[in-house]
Amino acid sequence: MPQALPKTVDTAQIRHLREADPQIRLIDVRAPGEFASSHIPGSYNVPLHLLREHREELTAQHGDPVVLVCASGGRAEQARTLLESAGLDRLSVLRGGITGWEQDGGELNRGRGTWDMERQVRLVAGLLVLTAVVASTAYEPLKWIAGFVGAGLAFAAVSNTCAMSRVLGLLPRNRTPSTDGRALLGALTGGNGPRG
Template sequence: MTTSSSPTIDVPTTRALIANNPDVLIVDVRTPGEFETAHVPASINLPLDQVDAHLGRIVNDAGGRILLMCQSGGRATAACARLAGAGLTDATVITGGMNAWVAAGGPVERGRQRWSLERQVRLVAGGLVLLAVVASVWVPAARFVAGFIGAGLTFAALTDTCAMGAMLSRLPYNRGAGCDVDQSLARLRNERQQA
């Protein structure tokens, strides 16, 4: 979900823009594992959890227009807000993210298949609620765990943040082959120098 404060671009317009200007750079802010599973050809991976740590370098190296992508739009919107707050004015969120890209038939490079972070959150949250409900048969207080998970999911929806997703993104499963942030930033700088 994107907000009105973040500039957005839809997938068909993005594809036309790339076709007419191959120097447009897509920065994918998903986890390295998600990126390895499927990504837009020639995009770079700069996970959202690394954006704050390298904010100054990103703003300095991104001398032109960059398009931000994640799985559905939420993380890209968060990255866009952080970059705009640091002074980068030419970052745009691809509406619907990778989900919309794939649905529109955009070209995709695929690697080892992994579950998306959103699907992992649904599995863990649902599993914890189910476990708490079953356990409440013997330990009635266990129902409070289910309530806590429900409250957390409600808070995540209202704030468009997800503490569980942030924790899961740090698991080795989601690290994939890893993301070399320095290499991604160097590529960002090089793409801009050639433009």
């Protein structure tokens, strides 16, 4: 019987796992633009939104261990919950995500891409709050937009979900036009998906 993976792994553990089991799959659940910007060599990009859209099709055709990766760990945890509910096992999450990987000296392939989703959310939230506060000097009820954004950010922190990141993920810059969802899912479910 295959050995169970810990719920989270760090950079050193992934290096050890890759040496011990070359079949380990690193699945990066960030948006394609984020993946294009930087990713762990040999990882596959299967965005979280695709996992949600194709949840009913998720069945593992392999016994390979899977480590889920995102920017800091939040989206990878959501992906693990989703995949476990679909019946997949031998799943782990990279603790600290790409940020932790890089801080621990992990190698990254870099390219042209977009800002990571957390940075995009901070920019949009900051601009909304700033605009609402400035505009409220002319029309006071606009201050409630800033309150709404603050409440949304607080809810996102408590629930570990983010509606704004889902909306931003739909923007053309964060999507790859030629993305074939089934081909990408092949990286997770046993086929050969595109590798970075």
